[in-house]
Amino acid sequence: MTRIIERREVAPNVHRLIVEAPQIAEKVRPGQFVIVMPDEEGERVPISVAEWDAKAGSIVLFFLEVGVSTMKLARKEKGEDLYAVVGPLGRPATIGKFGTVVLGGGCYGIGAITAIAKAMKEAGNRVIAISEGRSRYLLYNQDTLRRFVDECLEATTDGSAGKKGKVQDVLRDFAKREKVDMAYFVGCTFMMMRCAETAKELGIKTLVALNSLMLDGTGMCGVCRVSVGGKTRFACVDGPEFDGHDVDWLELFQRKAIFVRDEVTAYQFHACRALRRHEGGD
Amino acid sequence: MDEQKPKRHPRQKMPEQHPKVRARNFDEVPLGYDKETARREAERCLQCKKPLCMSGCPVNVKIPEFLKLVKDGDWAGAARKIKETNALPSVCGRVCPQESQCEGQCVLGKKGEPVAIGRLERFCADYERNEKLVRLPEKAKPTGKKVAVVGSGPAGLTVAGDLILLGYEVTIFEALHKPGGVLVYGIPEFRLPKAIVDAEVKYLRDLGVKLALNTVVGRTRGLRELMERDGFDAVFIAVGAGLPHFMRIPGENLCGVFSSNEYLTRANLLRSYLFPIYDTPPPRGRNVAVVGGGNVAMDCVRSALRLGAENAYLVYRRSRTEMPARAEEIHHGEEEGVQFHLLTAPVEVLGDENGWVRGLKCVRMELGEPDESGRRRPMPVKGSEYVLDLDAVVIAIGAAANPLLTSTVPELKLNEKGYIETDERGRTSVPGVYAGGDIVTGQATVILAMGAGRQAALAMHEDLTKK
Structure with missing residues (x-):
């Protein structure tokens, strides 16, 4: 407990x-x-x-x-x-002195990236954080990030805060004014894929923290397997960090959705059960 | 009939759930002997002067002695007799491959059928537990020494049980949220009810064994740290062989392809057959093929039926004679409707446009000359390829050594496959560190792991007493 x-x-x-x-x-x-x-x-x-x-x-x-x-x-x-x-x-993230490091976070990643932001800063990098959300009220953790990074940039789909757009749009702008030595993305699979594609175009070395399905987390079950550079790797023990340019994103999307139908059923079923209990049934 | 002469009735059958019924539920398949049947079966024992059965048992259970107690109606006494050398009789009675061990050596088996030693072992242990007659044995006086056991599978539980009685303070470290290792994540409920494992673990706890669950040694706690910081005088490593083998054929990362570990862990440890009462979704499939021929493969294919499969296939590249699974499991699987595709090897997993399994391309095999394992080597028959239409494939072709712990202890000597090297008594290259079970031998049986645990416990006791 x-x-x-x-x-x-x-x-x-x-x-x-x-x-x-x-x-x-x-x-x-x-x-x-x-x-x-x-x-x-x-x-x-x-x-x-x-x-x-x-x-x-x-x-x-x-x-x-x-x-x-x-x-x-x-x-x-x-x-x-x-x-x-x-x-x-999982393996610890690759932390070192790279120069200018851009960190991109979406949904839970805006929070999760804090650890990497802090470590990259301590390693002597210039660190830029970019957070994205559909709207201003979906951004959070900015005060914490600000404590560790040199610049804290934002992107919203509706333009209510920061740049109207996504992390990769802010990255593109930023890369015009400064040389970026390394990019690190944490968030939903789609966001990481798009960001990795843009970073590749811009010639920026890219790391991503994958969030595949897992059971034991110690390499025993293999449900987290991902193809990286044509090789099967286990996100739980070989990752979660991988080179963002080498990940087979389509396979990752498909594998993440293996149980989606049951997951939705369970969500509804659970709500019903909770309600029954509330009404004194069950 | 002469009182002294053993009764000549046939081997007593054990009642079972009907195959049609049990193939759709997770309740235990065999229902166990009753007292009278147990007595009749035990009467068949010849009480050999030199009991061969005992030599066939990796932990040397005093078989004739316990059978005599059964015959005399002292079932709890019989259970205690077994427990003198086997800490987990209700488990072993269910999962040991008796036909190649004790029962395989029984002289009655030479002309007819051997005494059903496994069924009687199970009966005694169940009787003692169900009638609440389990007594805690006396412990030796405290040695003041502490031992850490890494992994709570059969080897770990055996070492813990032996050393606590010898007066050691024992703590078991377990990575998962439930204790029991393969007994809880691997072996299905219908073969080994989890309540039995819980009872065995509770027995150890009552004896004073401490359990640290959710603790990954190598991550949460270092092996060295256990000895240098936490003050353990010795460590026993029994982490199992938890790294699934895949076949290295195309299509293995398609959705609907599971390792046997994933498949069984979902069903057993995470109880997904009770989904959605339990949150973890089950690995469903209407047409499921399991690749492999061992006990794990049999567990998977029989689980597939219980999880709702209409067709459950077992694909194995050799013939039935070479299947390493227990005879009883194969027989049970057959009765339940498992379809065997023997002398068949998978070539490729075929997928649809959404990345899901749609079939398994197989090729027929024929047996050639014996290979290094002594079994005849399967060779593909040219032009015999065919496709099984499927929506799930389970790969149950064994496991390799999981490097999670061993890679954090560079001074620990491993063999070329990554398994820990030990002497015949479980001593590793690092003083104070012992190992046993699948992480030493590679994937094997519950009872062999327990035998290794027994040896190591004795060696640890010897070495720690000398100190």
Whole structure:
């Protein structure tokens, strides 16, 4: 059991969760993730570790409510317990002195990228963060990012904040005024794919943190396999970081959707059950 | 009939769920002996002076002695007799390949059918547990020494059970959220009910074994750290062979292609057959092919039927004689309607435009000269290719050594395949570090892992006493 220190909805459907996990807080490196189970019936959900405090023994996670297990996580309050939190898993991110590093985040990635932003800055890079959302109210974590980066840029689809457009549009503008040595993208698959394509056009070395399906997170089940540069790799133990120019994005999209029909059914079913309980049935 | 002479009745059958019924549920298939049947079966034992059955058992269960107790109606006593050398009898009675071990050596088997040792082992252990007659044995006085066990599968549980009785403080570290290793993620409920594993683990807990779940040694905690910081005097590594083999044929990353580990973990550990009460979606398929011929393949193909498949095929490149699966599993699978495509090898997984499996291209094989394993080598028959129409493929062709832990301990000597090198008693190249089970031998059976655990526990005790 893992105690929740705080849970807050930082943007619609996006939650920031702080949990007590001293062993993980001591070991975790930027780019690594944990697997979280809300309760005994829950799925094992992989979530990047965004920040941590080894002294206080806590870690910070950002997640998007998309299915039953994340819905349950989103209903948990301070002082409650999570059934399981295990990690740190995956290889740490490649951190080094590259020069100017652009970080792009979308949805949960706006939060998750914090760890990489901080580490890249500490490694002596000039760090630019670009966050995207459909509208201004979907952007969050900007104050935290600002503490670690040199410039904090925004993009919204409706133009209500920052540039009207996406991360890759801001990247294109930025690359016109400054040389970019490295790009790192964290977020939904579509966003990472588009950004990686633009970065490739601009000749920028690109890393992405993939978010494929996982069960154990230790290399045992292989559901997270992705094709990178024509080779099959396991995102859980060989990744989650890969060269964004080499990922077979189409395969990744398809594999992420393997269970989508059941996931939607479960989401609806669960809501019904919750309602029945509320009405005194069940 | 003379009192002293063994009764000459036939091997007693064990009642089972009807194949048509059980092929659609996850409840246990064999229902177990009752007292009278158990007694009748135990009466068949000749009480050999030099019992060959015992030599066929990797942990040397005192078989004639426990069978005599069954015959006399002391079932709990029989269970305790078994437990003197086997910590998990209700598990072994269900999953051991008895036909190639104890029962394979039984002299009655030379002319007729051997004593059903496995069924009786299961009966005794179930009786003791169900009647709440399990007694905690006396522990030796505390040695003041601490032992860490990494992995809670059969090898780890055995070491923990042995060392706690010898007076050690024992902590088991488990990466998953439930203890039991392959007994909970791999072997299906219909073959080994999880309540039994839970009871075995509870027994160890009652004895004082501590369990640290959700702890990945190599990540959450370093192996060295266990010894240097947490004060463990010795560590036993029993992490299993958890890295799935794929076939390296085209189409293996299509949606609907599962490793056996994924397939079974979803169904067993994550209980997806109870979806949506449990959140994890099941690996569905209407027409499912499982590639492989071992127990894991049989578990997968029988699970496929229970998860709703209309056609469940087993594709194996050799013939039935070479199948490594337990005879009983093959027989059960046949009864349940598994369709065997033997002497058949997959060539390519075919996909549709959305990236989903639509079929498996196979080729017929014929057996040639024996290969290095002593089994006749399968050779493809030219022009015999055909396509099985499918929407799911499960690859159950074995596992390799998972490097997650071993790669963090460079001084730990591994063989060329990545398995840990040990002496015959489980000692590794690192003093104080022992290993056993699949991470030493490669994928094998529950009982062999337990045998390795037993050896290592004795070696650890010996070495720690000398210190």
